[in-house]
Amino acid sequence: MCPDRTLDIELRLLIEGIYLKYSYDFRDYSGASLKRRVLHALSKFECETISELQARVLHDSQLFSELLQFLTIPVSEMFRDPTYYLAIREHVVPVLKTYPSLKIWIAGCSTGEEVYSMAILFKEEGLLDRTLIYATDINPQSLDRARRGVFPLERVRTYTQSYQQAGGKSSFSDYYTAAYDGALFDKALMTNVTFADHSLATDMVFSETQFISCRNVLIYFNKSLQNRAFGLFHESLCHRGFLGLGSKESLDFSAYAGHFEPVVKKERLFRRL
Amino acid sequence: MKQESDTVFSLAQRQIEAIVIGASAGGLQALSVLLVGLPKNFPLPIVVVIHMPEGKDSKLAEIFRARLEIDVKEADEKEPLHPGTLYFASPGYHLLIEQDRTLSLSREERVHFSRPSIDVLFESAADVFGEHLCGVLLTGANEDGAAGLRAIHRSGGMTIVQDPAEALVPTMPEAALKLFTPDFVLPVRDINTLLVELEQNNA
Numbered sequence: 293m294c295p296d297r298t299l300d301i302e303l304r305l306l307i308e309g310i311y312l313k314y315s316y317d318f319r320d321y322s323g324a325s326l327k328r329r330v331l332h333a334l335s336k337f338e339c340e341t342i343s344e345l346q347a348r349v350l351h352d353s354q355l356f357s358e359l360l361q362f363l364t365i366p367v368s369e370m371f372r373d374p375t376y377y378l379a380i381r382e383h384v385v386p387v388l389k390t391y392p393s394l395k396i397w398i399a400g401c402s403t404g405e406e407v408y409s410m411a412i413l414f415k416e417e418g419l420l421d422r423t424l425i426y427a428t429d430i431n432p433q434s435l436d437r438a439r440r441g442v443f444p445l446e447r448v449r450t451y452t453q454s455y456q457q458a459g460g461k462s463s464f465s466d467y468y469t470a471a472y473d474g475a476l477f478d479k480a481l482m483t484n485v486t487f488a489d490h491s492l493a494t495d496m497v498f499s500e501t502q503f504i505s506c507r508n509v510l511i512y513f514n515k516s517l518q519n520r521a522f523g524l525f526h527e528s529l530c531h532r533g534f535l536g537l538g539s540k541e542s543l544d545f546s547a548y549a550g551h552f553e554p555v556v557k558k559e560r561l562f563r564r565l
Numbered sequence: 566m567k568q569e570s571d572t573v574f575s576l577a578q579r580q581i582e583a584i585v586i587g588a589s590a591g592g593l594q595a596l597s598v599l600l601v602g603l604p605k606n607f608p609l610p611i612v613v614v615i616h617m618p619e620g621k622d623s624k625l626a627e628i629f630r631a632r633l634e635i636d637v638k639e640a641d642e643k644e645p646l647h648p649g650t651l652y653f654a655s656p657g658y659h660l661l662i663e664q665d666r667t668l669s670l671s672r673e674e675r676v677h678f679s680r681p682s683i684d685v686l687f688e689s690a691a692d693v694f695g696e697h698l699c700g701v702l703l704t705g706a707n708e709d710g711a712a713g714l715r716a717i718h719r720s721g722g723m724t725i726v727q728d729p730a731e732a733l734v735p736t737m738p739e740a741a742l743k744l745f746t747p748d749f750v751l752p753v754r755d756i757n758t759l760l761v762e763l764e765q766n767n768a
């Protein structure tokens with residue numbers, strides 16, 4: 293008995309249809325996880341088949357925005373992998389301090405947790421005032437939530453721990469006020485942050501930067517799309533600029549392996565050659 | 566229930582191309598017994614999800630590398646599956662198998678409070694290998710893996726559940742048995758014999 297490949301055909305047609313209609317390009321995403329998420333969406337939208345979902349999505353842009361929530365994995369945490377942030381303090385910040393002004397790019401920022409974490413770190417290191425932060429994603433709803441800066445209170449305890457493990461220099465509660473619907477983070481942290489819609493799959497470089505953090509985005513791409521993203525990072529980073537990836541992401545087997553050197557291998561921090 | 570010799574026969578008939586294993590509470594111990602004595606030239610890749618606390622580095626690969634002859638490693642994103650190699654899922658990430666038989670990781674929501682989730686691995690593996698897959702579900706305190714093992718069963722793969730009577734925590738095997746009737750319900754030692762014999766059978 294062979295697994296039924298009809299599903300795969302339907303999936304490809306759906307993804308192609310989304311690309312043609314909405315210009316979101318998921319054609320080079322890893323198949324297994326994409327399929328899982330689409331199947332998940334089927335039950336949510338009460339569709340029997342992917343073909344049925346495809347027909348509805350093509351005729352209903354509202355439904356497409358809802359499907360996008362399934363396709364993009366809007367899952368994040370503050371100071372996720374605290375040792376990553378610790379390594380930034382130790383190995384990246386001292387170099388960044390030598391620049392009079394800075395531009396950094398957080399690619400695939402999702403609902404903003406990584407942006408707030410980085411802003412807090414930069415503030416504590418005395419860099420925030422001279423830094424412009426570009427925070428980009430393809431999911432407009434996630435970007436809206438990121439702009440609002442309200443995070444679930446029940447997660448704040450974990451974030452506080454991670455903040456401390458990440459070398460936090462003050463008290464985490466200095467950065468938010470508890471409101472009835474969550475922890476509202478200090479708007480002053482976001483003064484120099486620009487949230488923008490930008491796709492690593494279809495858009496171009498928009499600025500020169502000194503540091504790029506792109507975490508847990510590339511795992512969803514196939515090799516060729518990963519190479520496209522690395523190409524953008526390479527082009528955007530200044531000479532000797534820094535690149536940070538997620539804890540299981542690697543440049544090793546990419547076309548750009550020779551264009552970067554590891555700074556802290558375990559934390560996936562690299563430097564452009 | 567079939568006898569062990571039938572199992573080996575059946576395994577050989579089916580041309581198993583990969584083995585996936587899921588375990589939770591009590592899993593380390595069970596897995597040690599399950600994998601002992603597999604020879605270096607074992608012809609199949611083995612992919613394992615054991616539930617572990619997130620946010621810590623996994624020592625699993627280290628622990629098992631010292632005990633086993635086959636190659637042992639933590640699964641890397643995009644790496645191709647090799648025979649005679651045991652891959653462990655990393656804490657905090659789901660592990661999936663792609664159609665081109667490479668591994669991929671995902672950080673989406675937990676399934677049954679677990680990331681990595683056994684269901685996620687099993688379902689993606691079933692989709693790739695169909696009847697050429699062997700799935701093994703061991704001891705554990707939650708229901709992760711039951712639906713995944715059923716998915717393997719439904720796409721014609723071979724399914725083995727650890728005998729709940731000997732499992733340290735029987736919840737997980739029992740959850741599978743509630744969902745469907747697997748090919749085999751065996752103590753871990755017998756599953757081990759089966760895997761070793763399978764290799765000799767292929768030689």
Ligand SMILES: C[S@@+](CC[C@H](N)C(=O)[O-])C[C@H]1O[C@@H](n2cnc3c(N)ncnc32)[C@H](O)[C@@H]1O
Pocket residue numbers: 364365366367368369372399400401402403405406428429430431434490491492493494506507508509538672
């Ligand atoms: C799992 S989240 C990672 C969030 C955060 N960086 C972290 O590590 O916690 C993945 C994010 O990547 C975004 N993404 C997916 N495809 C993208 C693309 N082509 N360009 C930019 N962002 C993308 C998704 O919308 C989602 O918000």
